[in-house]
Every structure is written in structure tokens, then in C-alpha cells.
Amino acid sequence: MKDSIPSKKQVKKAGEALANSNSSTSEYKKAMQVLSIWRSLHTTPLNTFQTTLRRKVKSLNFYSPIIAQRLKRTPSIILKLQRFQDMNLARMQDIGGLRIVLSTVGEVYRLQKNILEKSSRFDHDLKKLNDYIHDPKPDGYRGLHLIFRYKSVVHPHLDGLLIELQIRTKLQHSWATAVETLGLIEKSSFKTGEGDTEFKDFFKLCSALFAHYEKQPVSEELRGFSVIELAKELKILEEKLNIFQKLQGVAISSQYIGTNNKVTGDCEYFLVELNLRDENPQVNITGFNKEMKDMAESHYQRREITLRDEPKVDIVLISMSNVKDIEKAYPNYFLDTELFIENLQKICSTALMGIAQNKN
Template identity: 35%
Template sequence: MTKPRSRQVRPGSSRSRVNAAGRAVRAGVQTSDDIEVIENWRKAHNKVLNDWQASLRAKCKNREVTFAQRLKRRRTIFDKLARQPGMELCRMHDIVGCRLIFPDMESLYDFRTRFLQNRRSAHEHLKVDRDPYPYDYIQVQHPTGSGYRGVHDIFRYVARSQESKPWDGLQIEIQYRTEAQHAWATAVEIAGAITRSETKFGKGSEAEKDFFRLSSEMIARSAEGMSSCYPELSNTELIERFDEIESKTGTLRHLRHVKMAETAYTEMSKQGESKAMVLVFRPENLTLAIYGFADLSSASNYYFGRERENSEEDIVLVRVAGELKKAYENYFSDTTNFIHLMDRSRELLK
């Protein structure tokens, strides 16, 4: 009896051809063939994601952790190529990723330590021998100085069978955040959606970027007993600087009043659990539509079709166990956690 052929998308082009397509996109001279090459490369990463998510989900059982996975959107890949001129597409390590959100620092590091110690797969853990580990953005400041905090692990896929050889070398990023760190990152993305400034990628005004650097420092001190971007400031100086920036930007005030998708999510929840969802965010009017699907294949077909037809929409395909809203909070109206942390920080740091 012959074995059934894998339904996973295989990489269809050489690494050099993929990199050439990426360079064409960066130069703005991409052809339809370049787009097809990149789409194939992107979709091929689903094999790596599926293998990893199953293992991580199993390890999350009976733990207080929120898990989510995602495939990077084509437009986001293009934006990253434009932002990083030296980036070759084949070296982009976060085309697929998993995110784990923990209540506190202790549970985050405990889970990660146990996971890495008990890991039996042959997949290569990149830069793990560096000291300090360069992707621990809690212990080492993020290279952008943005205030982002969290830990990332990057793995290179190593095939365990001849059948899996085509995916050899593809990469995946595993993100670990505390709930406080996730609340901050959520607020950054929501603010970017409001202003179209993409503060997350360093494109916002200097005042808006400083708002989030200062808020990161306040949250790190009050919620985790640590420092972030401004360890040299006293608590009084920190709050004074924050108040000055807030008076200029009104960012916290805007976040208190954002409304995007609470109703849509509630209605979707009433219809029963979906195996996969497609989220369509329209920045021009701050609305979000959510489409539920009974299976991942149907959701994928809708996602790729809609993405081809609507380049300006922010479209996300998600398959999340349970807490969709919590894991992808940046696509919903709930900034409550960030606002609560900021209000609490002011009280504790007075």
C-alpha cells in the first residue's frame, strides 16, 4: 500500500530564487512570478507551524498559559523587507510563530526552562549559546529601544524523515510574554491602528514612541520590579515625563475610548465554537469583521482570496484554542489591561 501524499505545501523554489523575489519586492519591481514564489514560501511554513504548535499545546495543558499561533501576512513580510534592507527573505525567522502568555515572570521562565531542557526534537535552537542570550528582551533591551519586553526563541526546522526534507531549514519564532508585557504590546498595536503610525516598527512620532518607552518603564517597575528603557529616572521624574508626553499625544486618552470589535466577537461566540477564524480590520473606520469557519482549509481559502482582492485591509487567519480574544487582543476594543496597569503604576510609583 502506498502512503498518502502530504497535503502540506512544499517549498517550490530554490533559496536563491526566494531571495531574488524578496529583493524585487524591496525595489518595487516585483513580477507576478515573484509574488507566486513568495506566497509559496510563506505557505510552506505552515508545515513547520503545525508540527510545533501540536507539541507546545500539549505542554500548555494544565498550566495557566494562553497560547496562539499565526502565519505572517504577505503585506507584513513586504513591510519588513522594506524596513530592513539587509534582510534576505530566506533568513526571515518569524514568518510563522507561536505566542505564549503567562501570568508572571516566574511562570514564564519556569515553563521556558522546562520546555528547553526536556525538548527531544532535533530542530536547531539559534544563538542559544550566546551570553547574554540576545533574544531575551526582558534581560537585554530590545535593539530598537522601543520598550518591548518578552523572550523569543528561534528554531530552524530539521527534518526527521526523507518525506520532510523539503522543509529543512525553515524557521519559526516562539514568543513568551507576561500578561503585563502583552498588555503593553497590545496597546502599541492599537495605537498604531488609530494613528496609522506603526509605532511597533519605529515609524511613529518621537513623542508617541516616548509615550510607550515611558509606559514600558512604569509597567516594568510596578508590575515586575524591574526596569526597561529609563532605569536612571526616579519614580517622580518618570511620572512627570510621562504626564508631559501624554499631554502632547493624548495616547492614553485615545486608548480609553477605542471601540473596535466587542459586538462582533460577542455575536461570533454565540454561534458556537469555530475551528478557525479570519479577522478583517479596516483602519479607515476602525471596524473589525470576524468570519468563523468549521475547518482550517475553508478559512485558508477565504483568507488567501480576500488578501489578493483587498490589499489595504488588515487580514489575519487564526486558529486558537479557546481564548481568541485574549491572544489577539490587538484586534479588539479591550485595552482594559493596559489602562489598568498604567493607572496602578501611577499609584504605586508616587
């Protein structure tokens, strides 16, 4: 096993080749092979983290938690390498990622406290903590990010691999989902800073309204604005851009969700493929049981290579305990923004109703 693990020098070199548009075909192919091996190494740490965190979440008696893990998509890795010139593939922090979605901000911080307590038996080293709830990103993103260095007695050859844990509320999760979904519709990666300014302003306003609702700080740009002012500005932008209509018009109905005969209650890994090529978007889910982990990763790699030049197909390999929870954890792959629209409309109508009552 150890002999097949690329060195960090080899991984860094592979990342440089993938980021370089002038790399030869042979250099690119070799780099992809290194990336595939390097990415797959993160599966064991992810499984360890998920098992431990499921136990913690259960002990804390949270209401309806969602827990999922995923290996970062190859196009996303390459894009990140291209966007940040100093990015080292061997030090990329989110190749292996876990997401926990909870009901309230209080639950988010209760879980964080439990994980970081010395007596909690979570023995991995915390490398970095970014609290984007208390200090939202300029684009409005909110959530708690913890980066850990994996440590294991059983798998010491994997020590030092970085795992990212995201903890969000359902409201924060719905915002991030809407950003990704509208990005797919508009063919702009809003989450990486691309796209029309007015669309991005819309999501900043949404984030601020959600932050007020959760009684948390808003992004620095919008601090000082009242809920009413934010709601009025958002209403103007939404009517101009028809964002709700666009989001509601693409939601995938159950008749366009396909599963193969491998998807059973025994499956642990799921390959989720979103196809936007046809008039009716479709999601296909392929399930693999625990013993088929290597097959799942191999199939994931082959499909990514096949779809490399197909911008209207998105694919991700995730691990969850129940196939029914996939849509809750990754609603962007189902173009599902119902929760986002429902909460935003409720918050805005409450704020603007106050104006009408004051006028009367």
C-alpha cells in the first residue's frame, strides 16, 4: 500500500501540470493518475470521521441532522489550482470533505464544542478553524469550517492527510444550494466569484436577511442596514432578475430521478450524476456497497474523464447511510431550492408587512 502512495513532491508536480494549459497529453495523463490515487487516499480518513461524528451527533440528540461525505470533483480541484497560483495540490484542504447540516446555530456550536473538547476522543489535530457564521465571507457565505490533520494507529501511512468538516444550519445550507443552482442555470460559478454583479448582490442580501433571522452578524458590507431596507432592496432585485421563477423552473421531479438496480439499503457509496443536456434535467444515482469502494472510485474517475469536455453534466461520489438523504445533503444536484425560496419569502413578507402596518 505504502509503495503506491505518491510523495508530496509528486503530488505537487501533478497539481502544477494540471493547472498548466500547456502541459503535454502525456504529462496531463500522468498527473491525472497521481491525482486519482491521492484523492482516493482520503476515503479512509473520511470514513473514520463520519463514523465518529455520527456517534457524536446521536449522543447530542440533535433534531433531524444530515451527515454526508464526498471526494472533491476533479474539475473543481483543477479550477482551484488554476485560480490560485500558489495552490499546492498536496496541501489542498478540502479534497476530502464532510458536511453536517443541523437545525440551529446553537446546535452548530454545541457540536463544535463537543468535537474540540480534550475529553471528546477526537484525536485528530485541528489545523484551522474558520467561523463564517460570526464573520461571513464578503459574498455572504456562512458556515463553520474546521480543517483537521488525520491521525491513525491503524493507518499511519495516511497520517497528515487534511480533511475539511463543514457544519451549517439548514438555512445556511439552503443559501449555498441556491447559489450553486443558479450558477448552473446562468452558467456562472457564483461561488468562485464569477457572474453578474446583480445576481451576486442578490445573494449578499439573502445572506444578510438569513443572518438577521438567525440573530447572527451579517457581512461587513451590509452591516448597519435594517431588515426592512434589506428586504426592500432584495424585492427590487428579485423582480428585475426573476430569480425565484428561474429557480422554480428547473427543479427535478421524481420522474426524472433514475437509480440503477445496485441501489439498495446496503449501499454506502453513491455516484450522483446531474445531466442538464436535455430539455428535462435528470439525475442518475448509482449505488455501491462498502466492499465496492474501489470500484466506486474507479467508476468515478472514468466518468470524470469521459465527461471532461461536457459542461452540462456534473458528477460527484458521496457516502451516506441512506440513499433517501442524498437530496437533503446535496439538493444542488436536484436543483432543489424550495426551502431557500420558502424561507426568504417568509422573512421578506414579514419585514415588508411591518412597513404596511406602520403606514396604516
